[in-house]
Amino acid sequence: HGQAPTTPTRATTMSSAKNANESYCTFTLASDVTAGGLPSEEEIAKQLESNDPKIKRHALKAAIMAMLGGEAMPRILMQVIRFCINSDDKPLKKLCMLYWEVVPKYQEPTSDEVLRAAAGGQPLQRKLLPEMILVCNALMNDLNHPNEFVRGSMLRFLCKVKDEEILGPLIPSIKACLKHRHQYVRKNAVLAVFHAHRLHGDTLIPDGPELVGEFISTETDIGARRNAFLMLYNESEDLAIQFLAHNLDDVSKFGDGFALLVLDLTRKACRRDPNQKSRFVRVLFQMLSSTSSAVSYEAAWTLISLSNSPTAVRAAAVTYTNLLNSQNDNNVMMIVLERLEQLQVKHSKILQELLMDILRALSSPNPDICRKVLDVAMSLISHKNVVEVVTVLKREVGKTTQESSDSSEDKGKVYRNMLITAIHGCAVRFPEVAESVVHTLMDFLSSDGGMQVIIFVRAIVERYPNLRPAVLTKLINTLDEVTNGNVMCVCLWILGEYCETSETVKDAFDKVTEQLGEAPFVVAADDKKAQEKAAAEAAKGPKMVTKNVILADGTYATQTVYSEPKMNLSLDKTPHLRKMIIGGDIFLGTIIASCLTKMCLRAPDVGIDAVTSKAMNVKSLLIMCGIVKMAEVTVSAQKTSLADCSERVSLCCRALLDPKATALLKQTLLSEGKASFAAFLKHIQDKEVKEKEESKEEVVSAQADDLIHFRQLRSLAAQGGDIDLDDGTDLARATGYADGGSLLSNELSHVYQLSGFADPVYAEAFVTVHEYDILLEILLINRTPNTLANLTVELSTMGDMKIVERPQSHTIGPLDQMTIRASIKVSSTETGHIFGTIVYEDASTQEKGYINLNDIHMDIMDYIRPATCTDEVFRSMWAEFEWENKVAISTSISGLVEFLDHIVTSTNMSCLTPHDRNEKGSFLAANLYAKSVFGEDALVNVSVEKKDDNDGKLAGYIRIRSKTQGIALSLGDRITSVQRGHTQ
Numbered sequence: 001h002g003q004a005p006t007t008p009t010r011a012t013t014m015s016s017a018k019n020a021n022e023s024y025c026t027f028t029l030a031s032d033v034t035a036g037g038l039p040s041e042e043e044i045a046k047q048l049e050s051n052d053p054k055i056k057r058h059a060l061k062a063a064i065m066a067m068l069g070g071e072a073m074p075r076i077l078m079q080v081i082r083f084c085i086n087s088d089d090k091p092l093k094k095l096c097m098l099y100w101e102v103v104p105k106y107q108e109p110t111s112d113e114v115l116r117a118a119a120g121g122q123p124l125q126r127k128l129l130p131e132m133i134l135v136c137n138a139l140m141n142d143l144n145h146p147n148e149f150v151r152g153s154m155l156r157f158l159c160k161v162k163d164e165e166i167l168g169p170l171i172p173s174i175k176a177c178l179k180h181r182h183q184y185v186r187k188n189a190v191l192a193v194f195h196a197h198r199l200h201g202d203t204l205i206p207d208g209p210e211l212v213g214e215f216i217s218t219e220t221d222i223g224a225r226r227n228a229f230l231m232l233y234n235e236s237e238d239l240a241i242q243f244l245a246h247n248l249d250d251v252s253k254f255g256d257g258f259a260l261l262v263l264d265l266t267r268k269a270c271r272r273d274p275n276q277k278s279r280f281v282r283v284l285f286q287m288l289s290s291t292s293s294a295v296s297y298e299a300a301w302t303l304i305s306l307s308n309s310p311t312a313v314r315a316a317a318v319t320y321t322n323l324l325n326s327q328n329d330n331n332v333m334m335i336v337l338e339r340l341e342q343l344q345v346k347h348s349k350i351l352q353e354l355l356m357d358i359l360r361a362l363s364s365p366n367p368d369i370c371r372k373v374l375d376v377a378m379s380l381i382s383h384k385n386v387v388e389v390v391t392v393l394k395r396e397v398g399k400t401t402q403e404s405s406d407s408s409e410d411k412g413k414v415y416r417n418m419l420i421t422a423i424h425g426c427a428v429r430f431p432e433v434a435e436s437v438v439h440t441l442m443d444f445l446s447s448d449g450g451m452q453v454i455i456f457v458r459a460i461v462e463r464y465p466n467l468r469p470a471v472l473t474k475l476i477n478t479l480d481e482v483t484n485g486n487v488m489c490v491c492l493w494i495l496g497e498y499c500e501t502s503e504t505v506k507d508a509f510d511k512v513t514e515q516l517g518e519a520p521f522v523v524a525a526d527d528k529k530a531q532e533k534a535a536a537e538a539a540k541g542p543k544m545v546t547k548n549v550i551l552a553d554g555t556y557a558t559q560t561v562y563s564e565p566k567m568n569l570s571l572d573k574t575p576h577l578r579k580m581i582i583g584g585d586i587f588l589g590t591i592i593a594s595c596l597t598k599m600c601l602r603a604p605d606v607g608i609d610a611v612t613s614k615a616m617n618v619k620s621l622l623i624m625c626g627i628v629k630m631a632e633v634t635v636s637a638q639k640t641s642l643a644d645c646s647e648r649v650s651l652c653c654r655a656l657l658d659p660k661a662t663a664l665l666k667q668t669l670l671s672e673g674k675a676s677f678a679a680f681l682k683h684i685q686d687k688e689v690k691e692k693e694e695s696k697e698e699v700v701s702a703q704a705d706d707l708i709h710f711r712q713l714r715s716l717a718a719q720g721g722d723i724d725l726d727d728g729t730d731l732a733r734a735t736g737y738a739d740g741g742s743l744l745s746n747e748l749s750h751v752y753q754l755s756g757f758a759d760p761v762y763a764e765a766f767v768t769v770h771e772y773d774i775l776l777e778i779l780l781i782n783r784t785p786n787t788l789a790n791l792t793v794e795l796s797t798m799g800d801m802k803i804v805e806r807p808q809s810h811t812i813g814p815l816d817q818m819t820i821r822a823s824i825k826v827s828s829t830e831t832g833h834i835f836g837t838i839v840y841e842d843a844s845t846q847e848k849g850y851i852n853l854n855d856i857h858m859d860i861m862d863y864i865r866p867a868t869c870t871d872e873v874f875r876s877m878w879a880e881f882e883w884e885n886k887v888a889i890s891t892s893i894s895g896l897v898e899f900l901d902h903i904v905t906s907t908n909m910s911c912l913t914p915h916d917r918n919e920k921g922s923f924l925a926a927n928l929y930a931k932s933v934f935g936e937d938a939l940v941n942v943s944v945e946k947k948d949d950n951d952g953k954l955a956g957y958i959r960i961r962s963k964t965q966g967i968a969l970s971l972g973d974r975i976t977s978v979q980r981g982h983t984q
Contacts, residue, residue, distance in 0.1 A: 038066050041073050048079045053089040060084065060095045067102045070790060070811050077103055077131050085138045093142075093150070097157040100139075105132055105163055128165045136169050143173040148182035155188035159195040164204065167196055171204055175211065183221035190215065190224060194231035201235070209236035216243060222255035229258055233265050240265055244283070251283055256292040263287070263298045270306055277306045288319045293332070297323055301339065313347045321357045330366045337361075337372045344379055355380050359392050367414045374422045386430045393423050394440050416449045417870070424456040428685075434460055435467055442474050450487040451872050458490055461498050462678055472504050476511050483576050489591045496595035497674050502606045509599045509616055512592065515577035519626025521589075522582065522633060581627065584634040586641045589627035590648045594669075596620040597652040601666050617656050624649045754836075754853040760784050761791070761812075761838050761851055769862040772933070774824040776834070776856075778807065781817040784842075788812050791840040793853075795822055799832030800966070801858070811843075828934060828966055832858040860970040864938065866910035867931040874912060874927055878939055881961040885972035889944055889956045891979045896924040896944055899954055899979075903942060904928060906978035907971065922946050923956075938962050938971055 039047070039062050047059035063076045084096055107127045109117075117124045142154040155177060161167055174196065177189035190212060197208035205211075209232060216228040232240035244251070244262060251262060266280040284306070287299035300316035307313075317340070324336045340358065344351050351358075358380075361373045381389055397419045400412040420441060427434040438460050441453045457475070461468055475491060482488050495508040546560050580588055600620050603613040631645045654661040655669065754763040762781040767774060776795075782788055792809040805823035812818055824834065834856040840849050869877075893899040897917050904911050913926040928940035944956040958975055962968045 038062050038069075041066075041071075041075055044073070045075050045079045048076070048083050053087065053092055056084060056087070057089075057092055057095055060092070060099060064095070064099055064102055069809055072104070077129075081131060081134050081138070085135075090149075093153070097153070100135065100157070101160055105129060105166070128163075132166065136166055139166075140170055140173055143170060143177065148180070148185050151177060151180065152182075152184040152188045155185065155192045158192045159188075162199055164200045167200065168204055171196065175205075178211065178215050183224050186215075186219070187221060187224035187227045190227040190231055194227070194235065197231070197235055209239055213239045213243070222258070225254060226257040226261065229261050233261055233268075237265070237269065241269065241279075245279070248283055248286075252286055252290065256290070256295050259287055259290060259292070259295045260298060263295075263302050266302055267305070281306065281312075285315060288315055293323055293327060297336070304343070308346075310347075310350060313343065314350050314353075317343060317347070317351055317354055321354050324361050325357065330364070330369055333361065333364065333366075333369050334372060337369070337376055341372075341376050341379075344376065348380060352380050352382055352385060355385055356388060356392070359389065362392075362396055367418070370415055371418055374418055378422060378425055381426060381429070383430065386426055386433055390423060390426050390433045390437055393419050393426070394437060397423070397440070397444070413448050416444070416447070417452055417873075420444070420449055420452045420456060424452075424459070427456070427460060428463070431464060434464055435470070438467065438471055439474055442471075442478060445478055445487060445491075446481040446483055450482065450484050451490075452870070454487050454490040454494075458494055458677075459681060461494055462674070462681060468498055469501070469504070472499060472508070476504070476507050479511055479577075480515060480575055485580050485585050485588050488577060488580065489588055492588075492591050492595040493673075496598040497677075499599060500602070500606065502603075502608050505599050505603055505606055505608065506612075509596065512577070512595065513619055513623065515575040516581065516592065516623060517575065517578045519622055519629070521578070521626045521630040581630060582634075584630070586631045586634075586645045589631060590641075590645045593620075593624045593627060593649045593652045596623060597655055598669055600656055601662065602670060621653060621656060624653055752854065752856050754778070754856075755838070755851050757783075759851050760849060761788070761840065763793070763838060763851075763853060765856060767856060767858075769858075772826055774801070774826060774834075774858070776822040776824065778820050778822065779817065780812060780820065780838075782812045782815055785814045786845070787814055787843040788840040788849075789843045791838065793820060793822070793836055793838055795834060795836040797824060797832060797834050799858070800828040801826050801832045801834070826858075826863075828936075828964065834858065860967070860974055861908050863932045863934070864908045864930045864971075865933065866908060867929055868910055868912065869929055871912065871927075874929060874939065877937055878941075878961055881937070881939065881963050883962050883965050883968040885960040885968040887958045887960070887972050887975050887979075889954055889958060889979065891954055893954065894946075894952060896921070896946060896954070899944060900924060900926055900942060903940075903958070903975065903979065907940070907974060909938070909940060932967060936962060936964060936967050938967055940971070940975075 039059070044059045044063050044066075047055050050056055050059075060080065063073055063080075067073055080096065080099060084092055087093065087096075105128060107129055109124050113124060139154060139158070142150050145151050145154075155174065158167065158170065158174070174189055174192045177185050178193070180186055180189065193205060193208050193212060197205050201208055212228050212231045213236070216225055216232065219225045219228060229240060229243070232243065244265070247254075251259060262283060266284065269276045270280065281303075284299050284303045287295050288303070290296045290299065296319050300319040303312050304316045320336050320340050320343075324333055324340075327333055327336070340351065355377060358373060359377055362370050364370060364373075377389065397416060400416040400419070423437050423441065427437055438457060441456060444450060444453050447453075457471060461471055472495070475494060479488075479491060479495075482491055492512065495512070499505045499508045546558060548556055548558060574582075577592075581592070596616075597620065600613065600616050603616055604610070608616075628646055628649050631642050651665070655665045656662070750767045750769075752765045752767060754765055755761060760783055762783055764779050766777040766779075768777070778793055780791070780793070789811045790809045791812055793807045795803055795806065797803060802825045803822065804825050805821070807820040807822050810818060810820065826832070836853045838849075838851040838853065841847070842849065889899075891899060893902060897915065900911065900915075903909075907928065907930070909928040909930040911926055912929055915924065915926065923945040924942070925944075926942045928942065930938045932938065939961045941959045941961075942956075943959075944954050946952060947955050958979075960968050960971050960975070962971075
């Protein structure tokens, strides 16, 4: 009927000198009646006299909207009493109730009374309007109405009335409704009794708890019983506990709402008196098996809060695990996983029993859920269950190759990388499973996760020498399946470094040379023509054919068919390694030269005869010459690597031809690379151990001589353990304001001055950014001795921002102040501006005034969050993203690492490139990564150099890449401003 559902909002305390609107604004209305402007008071009064309910509804809506805007409209009250109060039209009755909420119910005090009260005389006495007697009579009629819907609606309305003079005459009728035959009336009557007792219990209804106690003992309706228990829980806790004690066995039959109230009562009672815990444990164990996920989750959390015994923790963990595998909502699964992660800190042995059940959640299609499951599982792995876990992970890796749909393919790529990383972690921590997983994973060398697999294989080969023969044999056999150039480089490095027997050296050399073929490594003329012809055919693209078809139901439809030219089915027999070299991969050619040289130098030491060794040398030299020739004639993106390639290949040739060079270089080529990689692995392992120790040090454990914290005497900032029953602490933890000391400074950094101190109205805004929403709390101070009427803050935005809730007009007294709110929805990470004007009318002079406000600049840093990703993912996104912003470095900072730290801190990004702070150099390159709250990726590459010819100043470029233009430009502006503004 054109009205929005009623939603409760903040109600402020009503003073006698103010209109009652603010106290009773507990709803919103659709603004369809304001189109074209609101009608005048005379027009509304005339429309209310109409016999058409639709016209009456429209007029009453207009009256409510006008009164919410600050209009008094005294004439409308009597019109509503005369023409609307006895109507049987249900929507009109609903609007009447909304009207009773906003209408002023008390007489405005006279000026003499105000002056007398201000002088310290008798305080102001509120006098009820005479018309309210008629309203009370109408409300009583509805309370005694034969229709249960009318009665129930009126009882619901009375829960919003706070005036003792209005509620007083209605109390007998409300009590009578407690015995009504219909449950809708009874459950609303209980809420009305609760509301009246909470506000005016001593004067209006002192026997409220006893009434409801008798009522709940005989009530059979779930909703009414729940509302009655809510009343007892808040107003008479002893009666609530008494009822619960008599009905412990039946709690599961009383509904989910009742069970959640019981859990609240449990936390409240045990917080006040810990000795009460034993009374509630039985009912908590009952609720763990509830069919409602909300009840079982809350029961598990409450049980852990009350008891740390293994039985209670195990029961709660089983409940969490069942929820994890029965819920489809990603948010619910993530919350449950976080609870399991918290349990793991102190009860890891209990959770290890449920590890296989937790791993069942890997079936979720969401990669974030799978990542969280793997994080939890990796912290629970032990020698007892590692074999079972690895078996599950290997099975999951096998499943990723069988996915066919587009969505699962997307998940499969990310998911496979996560699984490979997890298996890698298992193999490093538990050597006994390394052999079983490495062969399984090597089957995926040709997949898109091949880089992670080969890095894992490289670490295994170095750490476990006893596994080298089997791994090298497998690697040699699968070399022809590798299609990625970077993976091939690592494969060849492994073969060059770790082939240490005559058999493996021979097999590896033969395999590499067989895959390479004979020089020259250039495309033949006939093959080049064939490739150009195939490329021209592919460039033509598919042909589009449109035709009409008849569907099964007899209707016509248009069908569009794309016909692509047939692919050439003649299979190319060229090995992948030769294709890469012919394609111009100069870096891979350098790796091949180094690999063959190492094999040739090692051949005499492992027992290969001189003739075979000489043949290997000759074959390697011919291949190296072909690689250099290819690098000279091939036009490719790696053309700049030609000089490095020529120098490296020349060194390899000298090592094979010149005996003196062989003596000097042999030890370096054969052992230094392996030693450097071993040191690198040790550095990573030490770093992980150090980070783990640092994280353990952050956990403050209770000492024997620590002071005892009494909850009643404890400040809100005090910590009460990992899981606390204190709801206030939970709220602070959830909102991120657990640190009370930094709260004020954090808020002050987001306060913007909108007008000057000399303006008639001083305004400042506190800006809260919460992901997609911006909340403005604007403080307005009237600096004049006059009342300002119809004061409105008119806001506008620039950028991808939309004002959802605009501030309403208000009347502000002399030298008074008030706070208004506005809500803005953000849709992208672009920099935005909020600007506006204050419009008001001086009540004494009737002059209109305007104040232009300062702009609020929304910084991109409010949306950026540090994130991490692998180097492979970073390079993939860098090649894919099309928007790039290049910023020249101009700074007063002289240190390379210091400049990088300043950029990382100023842009709120994470550095993906590890660097040693003790190293001295003249240049530095690093990759930075962050994600916005909207899921957008921001990539930054810092390339900075200290030039001697530039007085030691830093020079270079910072390149930003993103999928959208806004984040690239905004981040570039941010970097430009912070790098110039920093002084050493």
